[in-house]
Amino acid sequence: xxxxxxxxxxxxxxxxxxxxxxxPLKLVPLERSAEKPANVRVLFSVESPDGSTxxxxxxxxxxxxxxxxxxxxxxxxxxxxLRWSVRTVLLLDLGGHPAPDxxxxxxxxATSFFERLGTLGKVAVYSYDGEPVPHLWxxxxxxxxxxxxxxGGIVDYRPQDTSTDLHxxxxxxxxxxxxxxxxxxxxGARLGExxxxxxxxxxxxxxxxxxxKRALAGAQLDVRLHTIWLGAGAAEKQVAELAESSSEVAAxxxxxxxxxxxxxxxxxxxxxxxxxxxxxxxxxxxxxxxxDFGGDRPRAEDAPPRLSYRFSAEGFGAGCDAxxxxxxxRAEQAYDPE
Numbered sequence: 001x002x003x004x005x006x007x008x009x010x011x012x013x014x015x016x017x018x019x020x021x022x023x024p025l026k027l028v029p030l031e032r033s034a035e036k037p038a039n040v041r042v043l044f045s046v047e048s049p050d051g052s053t054x055x056x057x058x059x060x061x062x063x064x065x066x067x068x069x070x071x072x073x074x075x076x077x078x079x080x081x082l083r084w085s086v087r088t089v090l091l092l093d094l095g096g097h098p099a100p101d102x103x104x105x106x107x108x109x110a111t112s113f114f115e116r117l118g119t120l121g122k123v124a125v126y127s128y129d130g131e132p133v134p135h136l137w138x139x140x141x142x143x144x145x146x147x148x149x150x151x152g153g154i155v156d157y158r159p160q161d162t163s164t165d166l167h168x169x170x171x172x173x174x175x176x177x178x179x180x181x182x183x184x185x186x187x188g189a190r191l192g193e194x195x196x197x198x199x200x201x202x203x204x205x206x207x208x209x210x211x212x213k214r215a216l217a218g219a220q221l222d223v224r225l226h227t228i229w230l231g232a233g234a235a236e237k238q239v240a241e242l243a244e245s246s247s248e249v250a251a252x253x254x255x256x257x258x259x260x261x262x263x264x265x266x267x268x269x270x271x272x273x274x275x276x277x278x279x280x281x282x283x284x285x286x287x288x289x290x291x292d293f294g295g296d297r298p299r300a301e302d303a304p305p306r307l308s309y310r311f312s313a314e315g316f317g318a319g320c321d322a323x324x325x326x327x328x329x330r331a332e333q334a335y336d337p338e
Contacts, residue, residue, distance in 0.1 A: 034311035075278035083270030095129035095164035130163025165204035190221035279320035282313035
């Protein structure tokens, strides 16, 4: 029986998926491991510059160990839907003196975002102003109805400190994502989305941009930063300083569709993952696994020739099973940052 690529398993033995138009792609390694008895596993994503989610059959990949092709009967390749494992923190700028209609638009956009992705992934909604600690409005464990009621309180919010601690909020957002990973006992992928709706640049000056960059670089999961700047003045200074995965300027009335576009990207990310598992024939020494596109699949200009993983086979032996445990594809503990 042929399995659809969007289903849990895309086995090597299964047939090809629906053909896709050729486009430059990148292989991005996310997690790698080599464990006794002889298991080698890699979680990677396939990224397309146009933002699409390519569905590639297993035979479109060229898998080799030390340059020798790994027999297809010895490996397993899955394309699971891991949207549920993407952890997202949404930060809302409530500093200064936001107009009532701005508060309403932000509350409405945040609610729609939670309703859409909160049932698929894990979304927590915070706001920040001049206070040193962001305010939590909706944690990931809430139901959609509970989150809607909680986020609705934003329309009546009046900050005690009207400054804007944007950089501090970003650092706190990364900390919340790190905490989520620590509380996730196993399963899924270590993917994080940090989204900020900013109305002005950082004015509190508690944390320099360098601290934000260090937090992102040192995160315990692969974090993508997205910014929506409400008004060109807010973005003028900041865009050049922060390395966002996406950034756009939007009028308050355009906030909902702008946030929906980020939601599209979050969903695509959770569906673009591949999990490779195989039993190595090596029994000692250092070895290199490479994964590349087979056939004439074009490669993105800035992509390396292949995905490679150097591993040690010391102590490897018989008894390896290349199947991928379901425990690696599903969570065993809920994510609920406080």
